[in-house]
Amino acid sequence: MRAPFIFAPMQQSSQPLSYQRLHTRTVRIGNLTIGGDHPIRVQTMTTTDTMDTRATVEQTIRCIEAGAELVRITAPSKKEAENLRAIRDELHRRGYTVPLVADIHFTPNAAEIAARIVEKVRVNPGNYVDKKKFETIDYTDAEYAAEIDRIRERFTPLVRICKEHGTAMRIGTNHGSLSDRIMSRYGDTPMGMVESAMEFLRIARAEDYHQVVLSMKSSNPQVMVQAYRLLVQQMEQEFGECYPLHLGVTEAGDGEDGRIKSAIGIGTLLEEGIGDTIRVSLTEDPELEIPVCKDLVKRYAVTASSPLPLGKGSGDGSRTSYSRRSTFAVSNIGGAQVPVVIADLSKLTAIAPSDLQHVGYTYNEATDKWAIADTAADYIFTGHLPLIFPLPGTLKVIQYPAAWQETVARAAIEAQEAIEKYFPIFDDAGYVEAGSRSPSLNFVMLDAYSDGAALSPHIDRIANDPSVVLCISSTNRNAVQSMRTLVDALTARSVRNPIILITDSNWQTADEHLVHFGVEAGALLLDGIGDGLCLGMSSQAYAQFDQYNTLSGRRYTTGSDRAERFLNHTAFSILQATRTRISKTEYISCPSCGRTLFDLQETTAKIRAVTHHLKGVKIAIMGCIVNGPGEMADADFGYVGSGPGKITLYRNKDVVKRNVPSEVAVEELIQLLKENGAWVEPLGKA
Ligand code: SF4
Numbered sequence: 288m289r290a291p292f293i294f295a296p297m298q299q300s301s302q303p304l305s306y307q308r309l310h311t312r313t314v315r316i317g318n319l320t321i322g323g324d325h326p327i328r329v330q331t332m333t334t335t336d337t338m339d340t341r342a343t344v345e346q347t348i349r350c351i352e353a354g355a356e357l358v359r360i361t362a363p364s365k366k367e368a369e370n371l372r373a374i375r376d377e378l379h380r381r382g383y384t385v386p387l388v389a390d391i392h393f394t395p396n397a398a399e400i401a402a403r404i405v406e407k408v409r410v411n412p413g414n415y416v417d418k419k420k421f422e423t424i425d426y427t428d429a430e431y432a433a434e435i436d437r438i439r440e441r442f443t444p445l446v447r448i449c450k451e452h453g454t455a456m457r458i459g460t461n462h463g464s465l466s467d468r469i470m471s472r473y474g475d476t477p478m479g480m481v482e483s484a485m486e487f488l489r490i491a492r493a494e495d496y497h498q499v500v501l502s503m504k505s506s507n508p509q510v511m512v513q514a515y516r517l518l519v520q521q522m523e524q525e526f527g528e529c530y531p532l533h534l535g536v537t538e539a540g541d542g543e544d545g546r547i548k549s550a551i552g553i554g555t556l557l558e559e560g561i562g563d564t565i566r567v568s569l570t571e572d573p574e575l576e577i578p579v580c581k582d583l584v585k586r587y588a589v590t591a592s593s594p595l596p597l598g599k600g601s602g603d604g605s606r607t608s609y610s611r612r613s614t615f616a617v618s619n620i621g622g623a624q625v626p627v628v629i630a631d632l633s634k635l636t637a638i639a640p641s642d643l644q645h646v647g648y649t650y651n652e653a654t655d656k657w658a659i660a661d662t663a664a665d666y667i668f669t670g671h672l673p674l675i676f677p678l679p680g681t682l683k684v685i686q687y688p689a690a691w692q693e694t695v696a697r698a699a700i701e702a703q704e705a706i707e708k709y710f711p712i713f714d715d716a717g718y719v720e721a722g723s724r725s726p727s728l729n730f731v732m733l734d735a736y737s738d739g740a741a742l743s744p745h746i747d748r749i750a751n752d753p754s755v756v757l758c759i760s761s762t763n764r765n766a767v768q769s770m771r772t773l774v775d776a777l778t779a780r781s782v783r784n785p786i787i788l789i790t791d792s793n794w795q796t797a798d799e800h801l802v803h804f805g806v807e808a809g810a811l812l813l814d815g816i817g818d819g820l821c822l823g824m825s826s827q828a829y830a831q832f833d834q835y836n837t838l839s840g841r842r843y844t845t846g847s848d849r850a851e852r853f854l855n856h857t858a859f860s861i862l863q864a865t866r867t868r869i870s871k872t873e874y875i876s877c878p879s880c881g882r883t884l885f886d887l888q889e890t891t892a893k894i895r896a897v898t899h900h901l902k903g904v905k906i907a908i909m910g911c912i913v914n915g916p917g918e919m920a921d922a923d924f925g926y927v928g929s930g931p932g933k934i935t936l937y938r939n940k941d942v943v944k945r946n947v948p949s950e951v952a953v954e955e956l957i958q959l960l961k962e963n964g965a966w967v968e969p970l971g972k973a
Contacts, residue, residue: 308560311531316455317386317406322531328564329580330357331573337367337881353577359388361881368400407455417466455498462505464917477514504537508552531563538875541570550805568878582802611815614785621785621818625868629821633670645852662859715743735761735773750782760789785818793825795835812865822854876908883910884928
């Protein structure tokens with residue numbers, strides 16, 4: 288039988304699909320060209336005070352030396368915009384000519400100054416002209432048109448300055464900061480995001496100005512992906528051409544969650560050929576964003592002269608709203624149930640109760656009881672290994688047929704427990720030929736075009752068998768598109784068995800694994816494909832995991848370095864980021880910038896330390912009161928810097944405590960969580 292859960296990228300065979308990037312206009316930004324057939328560019332943004340020329344120059348240099356091809360600097364007012372000249376000149380004096388981008392919110396005057404100094408300006412159509420008051424107004428068509436005229440009047444001067452000075456522009460929409468006008472007509476939707484940018488783009492085109500890049504960012508990868516897909520459709524329909532796209536998941540947070548969210552959102556689109564430049568927004572030093580960008584981009588090293596046989600551009604780019612693939616339930620898998628997590632323990636030499644600790648089950652010998660974490664795997668795959676101890680109550684086991692038969696036959700295990708908790712996994716031919724199967728649940732592996740072959744010849748004998756859960760995987764380099772193609776073929780045959788996504792990695796560092804899993808599993812889950820997830824590593828990657836257990840070159844320290852723990856944790860994080868299964872607190876923290884009024888990294892760590900056990904609660908930690916409240920999107924609670932040493936606390940979008948001294952603000956946040964029934968005592972304190 289073909290061994291499952293093994294990924295061997297060096298032995299890839301024929302490729303059924305070919306990669307094709309969306310063709311976009313070419314835009315020149317100083318000495319850099321993006322769009323068209325040019326490589327996907329990587330960029331970041333400084334976090335220093337823009338008035339601190341030396342600190343900003345030094346941080347910019349660190350970013351450039353890490354590989355940034357564009358560096359953005361905030362210009363909240365005219366004085367910071369003016370100071371971009373000193374920053375640019377000092378960088379040039381030191382030999383750094385990477386293009387600079389001025390980040391503008393609310394202040395057209397600052398934009399008009401910056402556009403004469405730096406190579407690109409970023410405007411946010413949600414707040415360039417409009418001031419957000421969170422008001423709902425019903426506009427008549429005439430009133431709406433009058434508003435657009437008002438925007439044209441205020442925005443056109445900037446367009447003309449950019450045109451005159453050869454300055455590029457990003458029209459950067461953020462889900463969290465749509466104007467009241469857009470919200471009133473389109474709501475808080477991907478279509479509203481698209482229209483917000485299109486209003487500005489139409490004005491630019493009317494001036495025959497085309498040095499434009501667009502972005503559609505959200506802290507929710509699902510919303511972000513849908514908005515970019517819609518924007519591409521809209522541009523093609525309206526103009527017959529597309530402008531380059533800057534991809535990013537905003538307020539993604541830090542550590543593995545920030546990387547996973549970014550990989551899912553950005554990677555899903557890159558898999559479809561969408562995206563000309565990327566920024567990974569982490570609540571970490573900006574130069575640490577660049578290695579993650581590079582890990583993402585190196586998967587698509589496509590230039591006009593060296594096309595790689597990767598995924599077809601279309602992917603499933605037609606999906607602009609979420610709907611889950613319809614399946615029937617087999618046991619606790621499929622139907623309306625949340626996706627399950629399967630932990631692969633088959634690479635251990637033997638399995639002891641203590642090994643289950645890595646996947647969420649902690650055995651207490653004194654009490655003879657298991658403690659089960661919110662992120663406890665639902666199944667473990669043990670391959671050929673036997674289990675010789677009683678299992679925690681909710682845990683089930685998947686084994687190869689021979690091991691499963693031994694388990695069932697073994698006298699030491701109650702027959703009933705064997706039937707209820709142990710299940711076999713077959714390959715497609717093996718299942719058809721098997722003399723012995725589980726009466727209730729059988730896992731059947733289905734290859735997604737790894738060898739260029741057509742759909743399994745046995746599919747009609749497996750399809751819609753009420754005991755079968757399909758486990759799909761592909762060793763094709765173009766695995767996402769291969770798995771999508773397989774799912775499409777199943778759908779065309781009305782096959783409704785639940786599907787487990789099996790995604791293995793042969794990369795080295797924790798960073799690379801997170802990006803790989805985020806892209807390959809996340810891209811499918813975002814489109815409603817997948818009733819379960821099993822992550823694994825090739826034997827080589829598994830053996831080297833401890834050696835390369837690093838994030839951005841630093842030791843990856845969240846938990847033990849056991850690969851099993853890392854994989855289990857990553858699986859739950861992917862499900863959380865795709866909003867398909869919520870198992871922990873969600874943090875929406877901005878990357879910080881020159882507007883930030885406190886140490887955002889330290890504060891995020893402090894808040895995380897006391898709230899990480901609040902499953903499902905969304906907490907935003909935002910650096911400034913100007914943008915923070917607008918940008919924190921769908922957070923339940925907000926912790927927002929409102930002045931030096933001062934924090935304002937929010938419940939949804941409403942201020943509940945103003946100007947709280949920062950020394951007591953975390954305590955006040957806990958109090959707020961308690962008052963709103965969102966607090967539970969951490970384990971051991973209850
Ligand atoms: S919310 Fe954060 S990143 Fe955005 S402008 Fe404010 S401080 Fe800067």
